[in-house]
Amino acid sequence: MVALAPLFDAILQHLTLVFTSLAIGICLATPLAIFSVFYKRVSYVVLTVINMVQSIPSFALVAIIVPLVGIGFVPGVVAIVLGSIVPIVKNMYVGLAKTDIALIDTGKGMGLTDLQIVRYVRLPLAYPAIFAGLKFSAIIANGIAVLTAIIGSGGLGRIIFEGLASFNINKTLSGAIPAILIALSLDMIFSIAEKKLKSKSVY
Amino acid sequence: MTKIYKESKAIDDLSFEICKGELFVILGSSGSGKTTTLRLINRLIDPDEGAVYLNGNDTKTMDPVKLRRKIGYVIQQIGLFPHMTVKENIGLIPHLEKWKEEDISNKIDELLTLVALPPQLFRSRYPNQLSGGQQQRVGLARALVMDPPLLLMDEPFGALDPLLRMQLQNEFLSIKRKLDKTIVFVTHDIEESFILADRIGVMHGGKMLQIGTPSELLFEPANEIVSKIIGAENKFKAIKFLQAKDVMILIDKNCLIESDISCKEAIDKMISGKIDSCIIKKSNSDIAHISLIDLLNEKDKERSVMDLGNKLSVFAPSDTLSSIILLLKPSKESMAAIMDHDKVLGIVRLNSVLMNLI
Amino acid sequence: MTVIDTILSVWTVHQITLRTIQHLYMFSIALILSILIGVTLAILVYSNPKLANIWFNVLNVIEMIPELALFIFLLPILGLGEKPTIAACVLYSILPIMRNAYTGLAHVSNEYIEIARAIGLTKNEILLKIRLPMALPLISSGIRVAVVYIMGIVTLGGLIAAGGLGVPLQAGIYRYDIPAIIVAALWVGTLGVFFDFIAWIIENRLARRFNPW
Numbered sequence: 001m002v003a004l005a006p007l008f009d010a011i012l013q014h015l016t017l018v019f020t021s022l023a024i025g026i027c028l029a030t031p032l033a034i035f036s037v038f039y040k041r042v043s044y045v046v047l048t049v050i051n052m053v054q055s056i057p058s059f060a061l062v063a064i065i066v067p068l069v070g071i072g073f074v075p076g077v078v079a080i081v082l083g084s085i086v087p088i089v090k091n092m093y094v095g096l097a098k099t100d101i102a103l104i105d106t107g108k109g110m111g112l113t114d115l116q117i118v119r120y121v122r123l124p125l126a127y128p129a130i131f132a133g134l135k136f137s138a139i140i141a142n143g144i145a146v147l148t149a150i151i152g153s154g155g156l157g158r159i160i161f162e163g164l165a166s167f168n169i170n171k172t173l174s175g176a177i178p179a180i181l182i183a184l185s186l187d188m189i190f191s192i193a194e195k196k197l198k199s200k201s202v203y
Numbered sequence: 204m205t206k207i208y209k210e211s212k213a214i215d216d217l218s219f220e221i222c223k224g225e226l227f228v229i230l231g232s233s234g235s236g237k238t239t240t241l242r243l244i245n246r247l248i249d250p251d252e253g254a255v256y257l258n259g260n261d262t263k264t265m266d267p268v269k270l271r272r273k274i275g276y277v278i279q280q281i282g283l284f285p286h287m288t289v290k291e292n293i294g295l296i297p298h299l300e301k302w303k304e305e306d307i308s309n310k311i312d313e314l315l316t317l318v319a320l321p322p323q324l325f326r327s328r329y330p331n332q333l334s335g336g337q338q339q340r341v342g343l344a345r346a347l348v349m350d351p352p353l354l355l356m357d358e359p360f361g362a363l364d365p366l367l368r369m370q371l372q373n374e375f376l377s378i379k380r381k382l383d384k385t386i387v388f389v390t391h392d393i394e395e396s397f398i399l400a401d402r403i404g405v406m407h408g409g410k411m412l413q414i415g416t417p418s419e420l421l422f423e424p425a426n427e428i429v430s431k432i433i434g435a436e437n438k439f440k441a442i443k444f445l446q447a448k449d450v451m452i453l454i455d456k457n458c459l460i461e462s463d464i465s466c467k468e469a470i471d472k473m474i475s476g477k478i479d480s481c482i483i484k485k486s487n488s489d490i491a492h493i494s495l496i497d498l499l500n501e502k503d504k505e506r507s508v509m510d511l512g513n514k515l516s517v518f519a520p521s522d523t524l525s526s527i528i529l530l531l532k533p534s535k536e537s538m539a540a541i542m543d544h545d546k547v548l549g550i551v552r553l554n555s556v557l558m559n560l561i
Numbered sequence: 562m563t564v565i566d567t568i569l570s571v572w573t574v575h576q577i578t579l580r581t582i583q584h585l586y587m588f589s590i591a592l593i594l595s596i597l598i599g600v601t602l603a604i605l606v607y608s609n610p611k612l613a614n615i616w617f618n619v620l621n622v623i624e625m626i627p628e629l630a631l632f633i634f635l636l637p638i639l640g641l642g643e644k645p646t647i648a649a650c651v652l653y654s655i656l657p658i659m660r661n662a663y664t665g666l667a668h669v670s671n672e673y674i675e676i677a678r679a680i681g682l683t684k685n686e687i688l689l690k691i692r693l694p695m696a697l698p699l700i701s702s703g704i705r706v707a708v709v710y711i712m713g714i715v716t717l718g719g720l721i722a723a724g725g726l727g728v729p730l731q732a733g734i735y736r737y738d739i740p741a742i743i744v745a746a747l748w749v750g751t752l753g754v755f756f757d758f759i760a761w762i763i764e765n766r767l768a769r770r771f772n773p774w
Contacts (some may be wrong), residue, residue: 055712202284
C-alpha cells in the first residue's frame, strides 16, 4: 500500500490543477463565446480553430507544451486548459446563439440593451447547454490532469506513472481510484450547481 | 407625429402621419412592408433614407434603448421569456429602471387586473403554464408597464384560434377605451382591421396605397389594388364587420328637434333650416323620424310633436351592420338611429347603405 | 543541420513509419469493433427506451473515467500492450455511436413507419429498409466523435507498451528530446485533424444526401 500523506497531497494537487484550469478556461471561453455570438467572422474563426484543437490527441497537446512552455505545474495547467476549453466555448456559443429570435426581438423592442439581452435572456436560457459543456470540460480536464504528470505537473497521475514504472498494481490503483471518484463528484457538483442556479430568480 | 422613410426595397418612399390617440391599423399581405414599417418606428431597424418623427422629434437623435422603453411592443409570437414568471416578465424593465419593489408589484397587479387575469392566480406562473390567450394578455400587460404613450402591435392575435381572437379583440377594444394611447396595429386580417381601426392604412409592395376609415376604403378605394385587398368587389361580405359608425349619416344639429314643441313650430324650423325631414328625441330610448310632408299633412297644427313621427330602433355605434339588418327585417323598417349613450350621432338608411354594398 | 534533416533523423531514430502503421492498425480495429458493437446494441434496445437508458447510464459513467485510470483497471485482465488499449478505445466509443444510432433508429418520424406498415413491411424490414438508412447521418456523426476518441486513446497506448505514436512522444518527453517531441506531436496532431476531417466529409455527404432531421 502507499502512505496516506503523499496520496492526500497528490489529491490536493490534482484538484488544484483541475480547478485552476477550469477557472482559466471559463474566463477565456466566456468572452470568446460572447464575441462569437455578435460577430459572424469571429465565430467562424473560433469554431474552426476549436474543432481542430478538439481533434488533436490529448497526449500530443501535452507533449507539444514542453518545447513551448517547459515542464512543471504551469505547463500542466496550460495543457489542461488547451485540451478542455473546447466544450465550454462550443456549448456556450451554441447556447447563447440559438436563442429564439422572437425573444431577442421582444427583448430589443422592450428596450433592453444588447448586454442586458445576454444577461437576462440569452444566458439563463443557455444554462442547460453551458452546464453540459462545463461538465464535459471538467471530465476532460480531470483526464488530462492525470496525463500531465508526465510533464511534471504533479497530481494523481504521478502516483499512476510511478506505479506503472515499478509494476506496482496497488500503487497505480491508489492513483486511479481517487481520479475516478473526482470525476464522478465533478459531474455531481456541476449538476447541483445548475439546479441551484435555475431555482434562483432571474434578477 | 410624422414619418417619412425612403428605403429601396422593403419600404418604398413611404410617408404618412399617425394622430395622437388613434388606433391606426396597417393592413397588408405578407411582404407588403407592414412589419418593417412597425419596426422602423421603435428603431429595431433604421431607414436608409428619411426619418421617423415622434412628436416632431427625429427618432434618430434619440437613444434607441430609451426610445423603446417609451414604446410598448407586442408581437404575434408574444415573446414571453420562458424562464421568467409572469411577474418577472412584466417587471423586468421597471426593475432595470430601478423602481421600488413595492411600486413594481402594485403596477403588475394593476396591469394583470386590467387584462382580466387575477393577479394572485397568475403572478407566479411561468409562460408554459398559461394558455395562448393568457400569454398574449400578459404580453399586452408587459408592453404597458412603462405606461408608454405609443403602443406597437404586430399581428398580436394572429396565432390564436378564431373564437379566441374575437374575444381578445373585444377585450382589447374595451381596454383601449380605458387607456389614452396611440396604437399602431399591424394585421393582414381585413375583418380585424375593420373591427379595431379608427383609420386604416393599406400597404402593398412597400408603399402606402391609401389611408382612410373602413367605409372610405370600402366605398371609395383609391385604386384596383386597394379594392382587391379590401375585397371591395365583394362588399356584401362587409355587412358582417362594418359597424354602424362606419355607415351612418351624421346628424346635423338643425335636423334634431326637441319633443316639447308644437307641430307648427317644427314646420317653421324646418322650412327656415331648408330641411325636409328630422329626428325627434322624445327620450333616451324613444327616437322618432318625421318628414316635412307628414307635418304639413297633420290637421291639428297645435299638436305637440311628442305624439307624431315613426319610432326608430336605436343601435350603438359599434353594432355591426348585419345585426342591425337582422333586427330591422321583421318590422320592415328601413331606418335606424345610432346613439352613443344619450347622444344621437346619426342615422342609418338601410336602402342607401345596401345600394352601396351591391 | 537543416529542418528537413532533423525531421528525417527523428523519423528514422524513432521508427515513425513503423509506429504509424501500429497506430493505424490499432485505430482501425478499435473503430470497426466500436461501430459493430455500438450499432448492434442500438438495434437491440431501440424499441425499449428503459433498457436503452440503463445502458446509457452505465456507459456515461465509463465515459467519465480518465483514460489512464481505465487502462489501470484493464491491465490485470488483459495485460500490457494492444489489447487493453483497443479495449479502452471501444469502451469509450460505444456511447457516442450507440446513442446516435439509438436516436436515429428510435426517432424516425411516425409517418414513414405508418406508410411502411401500410405497404406491408415487417418489423425487421422496416428496421433494415427504413430506420437504419434514415439513421445513417446520425450514426456517422457518432462515428466522427469516436474517431477523435480512438485517436487520442491509441496515442496514450504508448504509455502501456502498445506501440504506436505514443512511444516517440513518451521517449521525447522522458529524454527531453525537443525535436522528437515536435515532430511526433505535429505528426499525431496532423493525423488526428486529418481523420476527423475525413469523418466530417462522410458525415456531411450523408447528411446532404438525406437528412430527415
